[in-house]
Amino acid sequence: MDIKVQFGGGAELLFDNKKHYDISLPSKEKPWIIGDLLFWLKEHLLKERPDLFLQDNSVRPGILVLINDTDWELMDTVNYEIQLNDCIMFISTLHGG
Amino acid sequence: MCSVGDDGDRHMPSNVFVQYYDTKCQKCKLETPIVLLRRKDSYCKDCFLSGTNHKFKSLLGKSKLLRPKDRVLVSYEVGHPSTALLHLIRSGLDLNTPKKLRFEPVFVFLEDQYHLTKDERSQMITRAIAEAEKLKFKMHLVSFAESIMKDDVTIYLNHLNLNDNDGDAINNKFATKINNTNKKEVSNILRRNILLSIAKKLSCKFIFTPELSVDIAANLLTNISLGRGSQVPVDTGFCDDRDKDVKILRPLRSFDKKEVALYNVLHVLEPVTVRQTQDNQYASIQALAKQFINELNENYPATVATVVKTGDKLALDENKVAGNCKLCKGNILKPTEDLTSDESTSFSKLVSNELPDHSISSQERYEKVEGQFEHKAQVDNEYCFSCSKISRFLLSDT
Ligand SMILES: [Zn+2]
Ligand SMILES: [Zn+2]
Numbered sequence: 006m007d008i009k010v011q012f013g014g015g016a017e018l019l020f021d022n023k024k025h026y027d028i029s030l031p032s033k034e035k036p037w038i039i040g041d042l043l044f045w046l047k048e049h050l051l052k053e054r055p056d057l058f059l060q061d062n063s064v065r066p067g068i069l070v071l072i073n074d075t076d077w078e079l080m081d082t083v084n085y086e087i088q089l090n091d092c093i094m095f096i097s098t099l100h101g102g
Numbered sequence: 103m104c105s106v107g108d109d110g111d112r113h114m115p116s117n118v119f120v121q122y123y124d125t126k127c128q129k130c131k132l133e134t135p136i137v138l139l140r141r142k143d144s145y146c147k148d149c150f151l152s153g154t155n156h157k158f159k160s161l162l163g164k165s166k167l168l169r170p171k172d173r174v175l176v177s178y179e180v181g182h183p184s185t186a187l188l189h190l191i192r193s194g195l196d197l198n199t200p201k202k203l204r205f206e207p208v209f210v211f212l213e214d215q216y217h218l219t220k221d222e223r224s225q226m227i228t229r230a231i232a233e234a235e236k237l238k239f240k241m242h243l244v245s246f247a248e249s250i251m252k253d254d255v256t257i258y259l260n261h262l263n264l265n266d267n268d269g270d271a272i273n274n275k276f277a278t279k280i281n282n283t284n285k286k287e288v289s290n291i292l293r294r295n296i297l298l299s300i301a302k303k304l305s306c307k308f309i310f311t312p313e314l315s316v317d318i319a320a321n322l323l324t325n326i327s328l329g330r331g332s333q334v335p336v337d338t339g340f341c342d343d344r345d346k347d348v349k350i351l352r353p354l355r356s357f358d359k360k361e362v363a364l365y366n367v368l369h370v371l372e373p374v375t376v377r378q379t380q381d382n383q384y385a386s387i388q389a390l391a392k393q394f395i396n397e398l399n400e401n402y403p404a405t406v407a408t409v410v411k412t413g414d415k416l417a418l419d420e421n422k423v424a425g426n427c428k429l430c431k432g433n434i435l436k437p438t439e440d441l442t443s444d445e446s447t448s449f450s451k452l453v454s455n456e457l458p459d460h461s462i463s464s465q466e467r468y469e470k471v472e473g474q475f476e477h478k479a480q481v482d483n484e485y486c487f488s489c490s491k492i493s494r495f496l497l498s499d500t
Contacts, residue, residue: 014182014363015375057378066400069363076364078138096367098182098359099378 006030006037009092010046016068016097019053026050030087039070040083042093058095069096129153137364140403147368154357154365158190159201161353165340168308170204174351175306177297178211178234178241180226183312183354185233185373186362192237208304209239212296213262214246214289216269217379223264229374231260244300247271250292255299276495282386284492287328290388291430291489294350301348309350314362316395318355319409323391329444329488333432334416344431358399358406427486429493434486444487449475 010026017024030037030045040062047055058065063083070077071094072085087093125144127133133146145153162168176191178184194203211230215223227243234241243258247268272289273279301309313321322338325331336342342350354362366373383393399406424436456471485493 013367013372015373015378018375018377066396067359069360069367071367074136074367076137078141079135079144094367096363097375098363 006032006087006089008087008090010042010050011092011094012096013094014069014097015099016058016095019058020046020050021052037087038083039072039077039085039087039093042087043083064095065099067097067099069098070094071096137360139358139360140407142404150364151368154361155190155193157356158353159194159203161340161356162203162351165351167341167349167351168205172205172308173304173306174205174207174308174310175297175301175304176207176209176310177312178209178230179312180215180230180374180376182359182362182366182373183314183357185371186357186365187310187312187354188234188237188239189365189369189371192239205308207239207310208242208306209234210242210244210257210297210300210304212244212246212249212293212300214293215376216247218376220264220266222376226374226376227262233374242300242304244296246293246296249296249299250275255296255303257300257303278495280492280495283328283388284495286386286388287488288429288492288496295431297350298345298348307348309348310353311350312354313352314354314357314359315406315410316359316392316399318352318413319398319406320388320391320395322409322413323395324388327387327391329491330430330432330486331416332418332435333430333486334413335418336432338410338413344426355410356407358403427489428484429489429496430486432486432489434483442487 007027007029010028012020012024012026020026028050030042043059043062043064047059051058056065058068060066064070070082072080073092074094077085125135127135127146127149128144129149130146133148135144136147137150138144168174176187178188188209191203191207194201195207197203211227213223213227215226218226231241231243240259243260243262244255245258245262245264245268247265247270248263249255250271251274272285272292275288275292276285297309297311301307318338322334325334325337330337336344338355340352340355342352365371383389395406395409398409418433422435422438423433425434426432427434452475453471459467459470462470483490
Protein backbone atom coordinates (compact mmCIF):
# COMPACT_ATOMS: atom_id res chain seq x y z
CA MET A 6 0.00 0.00 0.00
CA ASP A 7 1.51 3.32 -1.09
CA ILE A 8 1.30 6.28 1.27
CA LYS A 9 3.11 9.57 1.87
CA VAL A 10 4.86 10.38 5.13
CA GLN A 11 6.04 13.91 5.93
CA PHE A 12 8.13 15.34 8.76
CA GLY A 13 8.38 18.96 9.90
CA GLY A 14 9.10 21.33 12.75
CA GLY A 15 12.36 19.49 13.43
CA ALA A 16 10.99 15.90 13.34
CA GLU A 17 12.83 15.56 10.00
CA LEU A 18 16.12 15.87 11.93
CA LEU A 19 15.36 12.38 13.28
CA PHE A 20 14.74 11.01 9.77
CA ASP A 21 17.91 11.75 7.85
CA ASN A 22 16.91 15.40 7.50
CA LYS A 23 14.38 14.47 4.79
CA LYS A 24 10.92 16.00 4.95
CA HIS A 25 9.08 13.82 2.41
CA TYR A 26 8.98 10.07 2.00
CA ASP A 27 6.89 7.98 -0.40
CA ILE A 28 6.62 4.58 1.19
CA SER A 29 5.12 1.26 0.31
CA LEU A 30 3.74 -0.74 3.21
CA PRO A 31 3.84 -4.53 2.73
CA SER A 32 0.46 -6.22 2.76
CA LYS A 33 -0.55 -7.99 5.95
CA GLU A 34 -3.58 -9.79 7.33
CA LYS A 35 -4.95 -7.09 9.58
CA PRO A 36 -5.39 -3.51 8.32
CA TRP A 37 -2.47 -1.14 8.86
CA ILE A 38 -3.14 1.26 11.70
CA ILE A 39 -1.04 4.29 12.68
CA GLY A 40 0.32 2.31 15.63
CA ASP A 41 1.79 -0.25 13.18
CA LEU A 42 3.19 2.53 11.02
CA LEU A 43 5.05 4.03 14.00
CA PHE A 44 6.92 0.77 14.50
CA TRP A 45 7.53 0.38 10.78
CA LEU A 46 9.07 3.90 10.74
CA LYS A 47 11.21 3.04 13.73
CA GLU A 48 12.50 -0.11 12.00
CA HIS A 49 13.06 1.38 8.55
CA LEU A 50 13.54 5.14 8.56
CA LEU A 51 14.34 6.44 12.04
CA LYS A 52 17.99 7.50 12.29
CA GLU A 53 18.19 8.97 15.78
CA ARG A 54 17.40 7.69 19.25
CA PRO A 55 13.86 6.16 19.17
CA ASP A 56 12.90 7.88 22.44
CA LEU A 57 13.04 11.24 20.63
CA PHE A 58 10.17 10.05 18.42
CA LEU A 59 8.27 7.32 20.27
CA GLN A 60 6.96 6.85 23.77
CA ASP A 61 4.68 4.09 25.11
CA ASN A 62 3.38 2.78 21.75
CA SER A 63 2.61 6.29 20.51
CA VAL A 64 4.54 9.35 19.40
CA ARG A 65 6.42 11.31 21.99
CA PRO A 66 4.31 14.09 23.56
CA GLY A 67 4.93 17.32 21.67
CA ILE A 68 4.80 15.68 18.24
CA LEU A 69 1.68 16.65 16.35
CA VAL A 70 0.24 14.10 13.91
CA LEU A 71 -1.94 15.08 10.96
CA ILE A 72 -3.73 12.57 8.75
CA ASN A 73 -4.59 14.17 5.40
CA ASP A 74 -4.33 17.60 7.06
CA THR A 75 -6.59 16.66 9.97
CA ASP A 76 -5.51 16.39 13.59
CA TRP A 77 -5.18 12.71 14.48
CA GLU A 78 -6.94 13.38 17.80
CA LEU A 79 -10.09 13.65 15.69
CA MET A 80 -9.25 10.34 13.96
CA ASP A 81 -8.78 7.90 16.84
CA THR A 82 -4.98 8.52 16.96
CA VAL A 83 -2.93 5.27 16.88
CA ASN A 84 -5.99 3.20 15.97
CA TYR A 85 -6.76 4.99 12.71
CA GLU A 86 -6.85 2.53 9.78
CA ILE A 87 -4.51 3.74 7.05
CA GLN A 88 -5.98 4.05 3.56
CA LEU A 89 -4.23 3.96 0.19
CA ASN A 90 -2.59 7.32 -0.70
CA ASP A 91 -3.01 8.76 2.79
CA CYS A 92 -0.64 11.54 3.71
CA ILE A 93 0.57 11.32 7.29
CA MET A 94 2.49 14.25 8.74
CA PHE A 95 4.56 14.39 11.93
CA ILE A 96 5.28 17.90 13.21
CA SER A 97 7.58 18.40 16.17
CA THR A 98 6.83 21.26 18.53
CA LEU A 99 9.98 20.48 20.53
CA HIS A 100 12.76 21.72 18.27
CA GLY A 101 12.95 25.35 19.23
CA GLY A 102 15.68 27.40 20.79
CA MET B 103 -4.45 15.79 45.47
CA CYS B 104 -3.72 14.83 41.97
CA SER B 105 -0.23 13.78 41.28
CA VAL B 106 1.41 14.09 37.93
CA GLY B 107 4.97 13.15 37.52
CA ASP B 108 7.29 10.24 37.41
CA ASP B 109 5.76 8.33 40.31
CA GLY B 110 3.30 6.71 37.93
CA ASP B 111 0.49 7.30 40.38
CA ARG B 112 -2.40 8.93 38.60
CA HIS B 113 -5.68 9.69 40.28
CA MET B 114 -7.32 11.84 37.67
CA PRO B 115 -8.81 10.28 34.56
CA SER B 116 -6.73 11.20 31.57
CA ASN B 117 -6.54 10.34 27.92
CA VAL B 118 -10.27 10.06 27.60
CA PHE B 119 -10.68 10.13 23.86
CA VAL B 120 -14.04 10.84 22.39
CA GLN B 121 -15.02 9.91 18.88
CA TYR B 122 -15.30 13.03 16.79
CA TYR B 123 -15.86 11.46 13.37
CA ASP B 124 -19.27 12.90 12.63
CA THR B 125 -19.18 16.08 14.65
CA LYS B 126 -19.22 19.58 13.21
CA CYS B 127 -17.01 22.59 13.97
CA GLN B 128 -18.13 23.97 17.27
CA LYS B 129 -17.91 27.56 16.06
CA CYS B 130 -19.72 27.59 12.71
CA LYS B 131 -21.61 24.32 13.27
CA LEU B 132 -21.31 23.63 9.52
CA GLU B 133 -17.87 22.47 8.48
CA THR B 134 -15.97 19.34 9.37
CA PRO B 135 -13.41 20.03 12.11
CA ILE B 136 -9.71 19.58 11.39
CA VAL B 137 -8.29 20.23 14.85
CA LEU B 138 -9.12 19.33 18.43
CA LEU B 139 -7.73 21.82 20.96
CA ARG B 140 -7.35 21.08 24.67
CA ARG B 141 -8.99 17.67 24.06
CA LYS B 142 -12.40 19.28 23.75
CA ASP B 143 -12.70 22.15 21.26
CA SER B 144 -12.98 21.12 17.62
CA TYR B 145 -12.69 23.68 14.82
CA CYS B 146 -12.73 23.71 11.04
CA LYS B 147 -9.78 25.25 9.20
CA ASP B 148 -11.35 28.68 8.65
CA CYS B 149 -12.65 29.03 12.18
CA PHE B 150 -9.32 27.90 13.65
CA LEU B 151 -7.32 30.41 11.60
CA SER B 152 -9.67 33.34 12.14
CA GLY B 153 -9.83 32.48 15.86
CA THR B 154 -6.05 32.50 16.09
CA ASN B 155 -5.76 35.87 14.37
CA HIS B 156 -8.52 37.28 16.51
CA LYS B 157 -6.92 36.09 19.74
CA PHE B 158 -3.60 37.72 18.78
CA LYS B 159 -5.14 41.05 17.85
CA SER B 160 -7.60 41.24 20.71
CA LEU B 161 -4.89 40.81 23.35
CA LEU B 162 -2.89 43.66 21.77
CA GLY B 163 -6.02 45.76 21.28
CA LYS B 164 -7.37 45.27 24.78
CA SER B 165 -4.14 46.44 26.37
CA LYS B 166 -4.42 49.84 24.57
CA LEU B 167 -0.67 50.27 25.01
CA LEU B 168 0.42 50.40 21.38
CA ARG B 169 -0.13 53.55 19.36
CA PRO B 170 0.14 53.88 15.58
CA LYS B 171 3.77 54.27 14.43
CA ASP B 172 5.18 52.95 17.72
CA ARG B 173 8.33 50.97 17.05
CA VAL B 174 8.21 47.48 18.52
CA LEU B 175 11.29 45.27 18.86
CA VAL B 176 10.26 41.68 18.12
CA SER B 177 12.61 39.18 19.74
CA TYR B 178 13.06 36.25 17.38
CA GLU B 179 13.85 32.76 18.64
CA VAL B 180 14.04 29.68 16.42
CA GLY B 181 10.93 27.51 16.50
CA HIS B 182 7.19 27.53 15.94
CA PRO B 183 6.22 30.46 18.21
CA SER B 184 8.43 33.06 16.45
CA THR B 185 7.52 31.75 13.00
CA ALA B 186 3.83 32.14 13.82
CA LEU B 187 4.46 35.56 15.41
CA LEU B 188 6.21 36.88 12.28
CA HIS B 189 3.32 35.71 10.13
CA LEU B 190 0.63 37.04 12.48
CA ILE B 191 2.32 40.46 12.41
CA ARG B 192 2.73 40.43 8.62
CA SER B 193 -0.92 39.53 8.02
CA GLY B 194 -2.02 42.15 10.56
CA LEU B 195 0.05 44.89 8.87
CA ASP B 196 -1.26 43.94 5.41
CA LEU B 197 -4.93 44.20 6.34
CA ASN B 198 -7.05 46.87 4.71
CA THR B 199 -9.66 46.97 7.42
CA PRO B 200 -9.88 49.05 10.61
CA LYS B 201 -8.37 46.04 12.40
CA LYS B 202 -5.07 46.62 10.62
CA LEU B 203 -2.00 46.64 12.89
CA ARG B 204 -0.35 50.06 12.85
CA PHE B 205 2.85 49.65 14.82
CA GLU B 206 6.29 49.36 13.20
CA PRO B 207 7.97 46.04 13.96
CA VAL B 208 11.77 45.79 14.20
CA PHE B 209 13.15 42.23 14.36
CA VAL B 210 16.15 41.03 16.29
CA PHE B 211 17.73 37.62 16.75
CA LEU B 212 19.71 37.63 20.00
CA GLU B 213 21.74 34.51 19.28
CA ASP B 214 22.75 32.19 22.14
CA GLN B 215 22.41 28.65 20.73
CA TYR B 216 25.70 27.46 22.18
CA HIS B 217 24.81 23.77 22.22
CA LEU B 218 25.25 23.83 18.41
CA THR B 219 28.47 23.80 16.40
CA LYS B 220 29.70 27.00 14.77
CA ASP B 221 28.56 25.71 11.35
CA GLU B 222 25.12 24.80 12.61
CA ARG B 223 24.76 28.25 14.18
CA SER B 224 25.87 29.97 11.00
CA GLN B 225 23.29 27.99 8.96
CA MET B 226 20.62 28.75 11.53
CA ILE B 227 21.31 32.50 11.28
CA THR B 228 21.19 32.41 7.47
CA ARG B 229 17.85 30.62 7.61
CA ALA B 230 16.46 33.05 10.20
CA ILE B 231 17.36 35.99 7.94
CA ALA B 232 15.70 34.22 5.00
CA GLU B 233 12.59 33.49 7.03
CA ALA B 234 12.19 37.20 7.82
CA GLU B 235 12.95 38.28 4.25
CA LYS B 236 10.23 36.02 2.92
CA LEU B 237 7.77 38.16 4.86
CA LYS B 238 9.53 41.38 3.78
CA PHE B 239 11.09 41.95 7.20
CA LYS B 240 14.71 42.72 8.02
CA MET B 241 16.41 40.72 10.78
CA HIS B 242 18.88 42.43 13.11
CA LEU B 243 21.50 40.22 14.74
CA VAL B 244 23.09 40.49 18.17
CA SER B 245 25.52 38.10 19.81
CA PHE B 246 24.66 37.27 23.41
CA ALA B 247 28.27 36.33 24.23
CA GLU B 248 29.72 39.49 22.70
CA SER B 249 27.19 41.71 24.50
CA ILE B 250 28.21 40.21 27.83
CA MET B 251 31.94 40.30 27.24
CA LYS B 252 31.99 43.87 25.92
CA ASP B 253 29.23 44.98 28.26
CA ASP B 254 27.76 46.81 25.31
CA VAL B 255 25.44 45.89 22.47
CA THR B 256 26.49 45.90 18.82
CA ILE B 257 23.74 45.38 16.25
CA TYR B 258 24.64 43.61 13.00
CA LEU B 259 22.80 42.95 9.77
CA ASN B 260 23.44 39.92 7.54
CA HIS B 261 26.34 38.54 9.52
CA LEU B 262 27.40 37.70 13.06
CA ASN B 263 30.91 36.87 14.28
CA LEU B 264 30.75 33.41 15.80
CA ASN B 265 33.34 31.79 18.04
CA ASP B 266 33.59 28.24 19.33
CA ASN B 267 33.96 29.44 22.90
CA ASP B 268 30.99 31.84 22.92
CA GLY B 269 29.21 29.48 25.28
CA ASP B 270 31.70 30.27 28.03
CA ALA B 271 30.54 33.88 28.24
CA ILE B 272 28.20 33.16 31.14
CA ASN B 273 30.72 30.99 32.97
CA ASN B 274 33.31 33.76 32.75
CA LYS B 275 30.87 36.08 34.43
CA PHE B 276 31.22 34.12 37.65
CA ALA B 277 34.04 33.99 40.14
CA THR B 278 33.32 30.37 41.03
CA LYS B 279 31.45 27.50 39.49
CA ILE B 280 27.76 27.91 40.18
CA ASN B 281 24.83 25.55 39.82
CA ASN B 282 22.68 25.30 36.70
CA THR B 283 19.66 26.93 38.31
CA ASN B 284 21.57 30.12 39.12
CA LYS B 285 23.31 30.07 35.77
CA LYS B 286 20.02 29.82 33.90
CA GLU B 287 18.56 32.54 36.10
CA VAL B 288 21.41 34.97 35.45
CA SER B 289 21.34 34.12 31.76
CA ASN B 290 17.61 34.96 31.59
CA ILE B 291 18.13 38.25 33.46
CA LEU B 292 21.04 39.23 31.18
CA ARG B 293 19.01 38.35 28.06
CA ARG B 294 16.26 40.62 29.26
CA ASN B 295 18.68 43.46 30.00
CA ILE B 296 20.35 43.08 26.59
CA LEU B 297 16.97 43.13 24.81
CA LEU B 298 16.16 46.37 26.63
CA SER B 299 19.46 47.91 25.47
CA ILE B 300 18.79 46.82 21.87
CA ALA B 301 15.30 48.33 22.04
CA LYS B 302 16.73 51.64 23.24
CA LYS B 303 19.39 51.68 20.51
CA LEU B 304 16.75 51.02 17.86
CA SER B 305 14.32 53.59 19.36
CA CYS B 306 11.67 51.03 20.26
CA LYS B 307 9.25 51.66 23.12
CA PHE B 308 8.08 48.07 23.24
CA ILE B 309 9.48 44.56 22.97
CA PHE B 310 7.50 41.47 21.94
CA THR B 311 8.80 38.16 23.30
CA PRO B 312 7.38 34.84 22.03
CA GLU B 313 6.51 32.90 25.22
CA LEU B 314 3.55 30.53 24.96
CA SER B 315 1.18 29.57 27.79
CA VAL B 316 3.40 26.61 28.78
CA ASP B 317 6.41 28.93 29.09
CA ILE B 318 4.40 31.38 31.20
CA ALA B 319 3.19 28.60 33.50
CA ALA B 320 6.70 27.16 33.88
CA ASN B 321 8.10 30.63 34.61
CA LEU B 322 5.45 31.16 37.22
CA LEU B 323 6.45 28.00 39.07
CA THR B 324 10.14 28.84 38.69
CA ASN B 325 9.69 32.34 40.08
CA ILE B 326 7.85 31.06 43.10
CA SER B 327 10.43 28.33 43.72
CA LEU B 328 13.27 30.84 43.52
CA GLY B 329 11.74 33.33 45.93
CA ARG B 330 10.68 35.75 43.23
CA GLY B 331 7.01 35.71 44.13
CA SER B 332 6.76 39.51 44.12
CA GLN B 333 8.00 39.56 40.53
CA VAL B 334 5.38 37.18 39.14
CA PRO B 335 3.12 39.92 37.72
CA VAL B 336 5.91 41.50 35.63
CA ASP B 337 7.71 38.29 34.77
CA THR B 338 4.73 36.29 33.57
CA GLY B 339 1.98 38.87 32.87
CA PHE B 340 1.17 40.40 29.50
CA CYS B 341 3.26 43.49 30.23
CA ASP B 342 6.61 43.81 31.98
CA ASP B 343 6.93 47.50 32.88
CA ARG B 344 10.00 47.26 35.14
CA ASP B 345 11.87 49.55 32.76
CA LYS B 346 10.45 53.05 32.64
CA ASP B 347 11.13 53.59 28.92
CA VAL B 348 10.59 50.19 27.33
CA LYS B 349 7.77 47.77 28.07
CA ILE B 350 8.07 44.06 27.33
CA LEU B 351 4.86 42.49 26.00
CA ARG B 352 4.04 38.79 25.60
CA PRO B 353 1.48 38.60 22.79
CA LEU B 354 1.47 34.77 22.55
CA ARG B 355 0.95 34.08 26.24
CA SER B 356 -2.49 32.53 25.78
CA PHE B 357 -1.47 30.29 22.87
CA ASP B 358 -0.45 26.67 23.24
CA LYS B 359 2.15 24.72 21.26
CA LYS B 360 -0.39 22.90 19.17
CA GLU B 361 -2.11 26.10 18.07
CA VAL B 362 1.08 27.78 16.82
CA ALA B 363 2.41 24.59 15.19
CA LEU B 364 -0.87 24.01 13.36
CA TYR B 365 -1.08 27.68 12.38
CA ASN B 366 2.32 27.25 10.73
CA VAL B 367 1.35 23.98 9.00
CA LEU B 368 -1.83 25.48 7.56
CA HIS B 369 0.11 28.49 6.25
CA VAL B 370 2.86 26.21 4.90
CA LEU B 371 5.45 27.94 7.08
CA GLU B 372 8.49 25.90 8.02
CA PRO B 373 10.18 27.19 11.16
CA VAL B 374 13.94 27.16 11.45
CA THR B 375 14.75 24.08 13.49
CA VAL B 376 17.83 23.15 15.47
CA ARG B 377 19.02 20.14 17.36
CA GLN B 378 17.53 19.97 20.83
CA THR B 379 19.67 20.41 23.88
CA GLN B 380 19.76 17.12 25.69
CA ASP B 381 18.92 18.81 28.93
CA ASN B 382 18.80 16.69 31.99
CA GLN B 383 15.34 17.45 33.33
CA TYR B 384 16.68 17.45 36.89
CA ALA B 385 19.60 19.77 36.10
CA SER B 386 17.89 22.96 37.19
CA ILE B 387 14.69 24.23 38.75
CA GLN B 388 13.80 25.82 35.40
CA ALA B 389 14.17 22.49 33.54
CA LEU B 390 12.14 20.72 36.18
CA ALA B 391 9.33 23.30 36.06
CA LYS B 392 9.30 23.05 32.26
CA GLN B 393 9.13 19.27 32.38
CA PHE B 394 6.32 19.34 34.95
CA ILE B 395 4.26 21.84 32.94
CA ASN B 396 4.83 19.96 29.67
CA GLU B 397 3.58 16.75 31.24
CA LEU B 398 0.61 18.56 32.69
CA ASN B 399 -0.09 19.98 29.25
CA GLU B 400 -0.02 16.53 27.66
CA ASN B 401 -2.23 14.85 30.21
CA TYR B 402 -4.57 17.62 31.32
CA PRO B 403 -4.32 20.34 28.66
CA ALA B 404 -6.86 22.69 30.22
CA THR B 405 -4.85 22.89 33.45
CA VAL B 406 -2.03 25.00 32.02
CA ALA B 407 -4.50 27.79 31.24
CA THR B 408 -5.71 27.54 34.85
CA VAL B 409 -2.14 27.92 36.13
CA VAL B 410 -1.67 31.00 33.92
CA LYS B 411 -5.00 32.50 35.03
CA THR B 412 -4.15 31.91 38.68
CA GLY B 413 -0.86 33.75 38.14
CA ASP B 414 -2.77 36.62 36.55
CA LYS B 415 -4.63 37.16 39.81
CA LEU B 416 -1.42 37.85 41.70
CA ALA B 417 -0.72 41.55 42.09
CA LEU B 418 1.73 43.54 44.11
CA ASP B 419 0.78 46.20 46.61
CA GLU B 420 2.79 49.22 45.39
CA ASN B 421 2.90 50.61 48.93
CA LYS B 422 5.14 47.74 49.95
CA VAL B 423 7.79 48.43 47.34
CA ALA B 424 11.03 49.95 48.61
CA GLY B 425 13.04 50.03 45.38
CA ASN B 426 14.37 48.04 42.48
CA CYS B 427 16.95 45.31 42.34
CA LYS B 428 20.25 46.25 40.73
CA LEU B 429 20.45 43.01 38.75
CA CYS B 430 16.95 41.95 37.70
CA LYS B 431 15.27 45.38 38.20
CA GLY B 432 12.50 43.61 40.09
CA ASN B 433 10.80 45.03 43.15
CA ILE B 434 12.44 44.95 46.53
CA LEU B 435 9.88 44.96 49.29
CA LYS B 436 10.02 47.18 52.36
CA PRO B 437 11.18 45.48 55.55
CA THR B 438 8.32 44.33 57.74
CA GLU B 439 7.90 43.12 61.29
CA ASP B 440 6.70 39.75 60.01
CA LEU B 441 9.10 36.95 59.34
CA THR B 442 9.77 36.31 55.68
CA SER B 443 9.42 32.71 54.51
CA ASP B 444 13.21 32.55 54.38
CA GLU B 445 13.46 33.56 58.04
CA SER B 446 10.65 31.25 59.05
CA THR B 447 12.62 28.40 57.54
CA SER B 448 15.71 29.34 59.54
CA PHE B 449 13.63 29.66 62.69
CA SER B 450 12.11 26.25 62.13
CA LYS B 451 15.57 24.81 61.58
CA LEU B 452 16.83 26.36 64.80
CA VAL B 453 13.90 25.00 66.83
CA SER B 454 14.19 21.54 65.30
CA ASN B 455 17.87 21.27 66.09
CA GLU B 456 17.46 22.41 69.69
CA LEU B 457 17.45 19.62 72.27
CA PRO B 458 14.59 20.27 74.69
CA ASP B 459 15.79 21.20 78.16
CA HIS B 460 13.20 19.61 80.47
CA SER B 461 14.56 21.27 83.59
CA ILE B 462 12.75 24.48 82.62
CA SER B 463 9.10 25.21 81.89
CA SER B 464 7.81 25.22 78.32
CA GLN B 465 7.34 28.99 78.48
CA GLU B 466 11.00 29.39 79.46
CA ARG B 467 12.05 26.97 76.71
CA TYR B 468 10.16 29.09 74.20
CA GLU B 469 11.73 32.32 75.42
CA LYS B 470 15.17 30.77 75.37
CA VAL B 471 14.96 29.66 71.78
CA GLU B 472 13.29 32.86 70.65
CA GLY B 473 16.13 34.82 72.27
CA GLN B 474 18.62 32.95 70.14
CA PHE B 475 16.86 33.88 66.94
CA GLU B 476 17.86 37.10 65.34
CA HIS B 477 15.14 38.74 63.31
CA LYS B 478 17.55 40.42 60.96
CA ALA B 479 15.64 43.63 60.37
CA GLN B 480 15.72 43.08 56.61
CA VAL B 481 18.05 45.93 55.78
CA ASP B 482 17.54 47.92 52.64
CA ASN B 483 19.29 45.94 50.00
CA GLU B 484 20.65 46.64 46.54
CA TYR B 485 19.45 43.25 45.38
CA CYS B 486 16.13 41.47 45.68
CA PHE B 487 16.02 38.36 47.85
CA SER B 488 16.65 35.96 44.97
CA CYS B 489 19.42 37.98 43.29
CA SER B 490 21.18 38.54 46.62
CA LYS B 491 21.66 34.75 46.67
CA ILE B 492 23.47 34.77 43.34
CA SER B 493 25.08 38.22 43.35
CA ARG B 494 27.91 37.09 45.60
CA PHE B 495 29.19 34.81 42.81
CA LEU B 496 29.28 37.57 40.22
CA LEU B 497 32.70 38.91 39.27
CA SER B 498 31.43 42.41 38.61
CA ASP B 499 28.20 44.16 39.25
CA THR B 500 25.88 44.06 36.33
ZN1 LIG C 1 -16.00 26.36 11.56
ZN1 LIG D 1 16.81 40.83 41.56
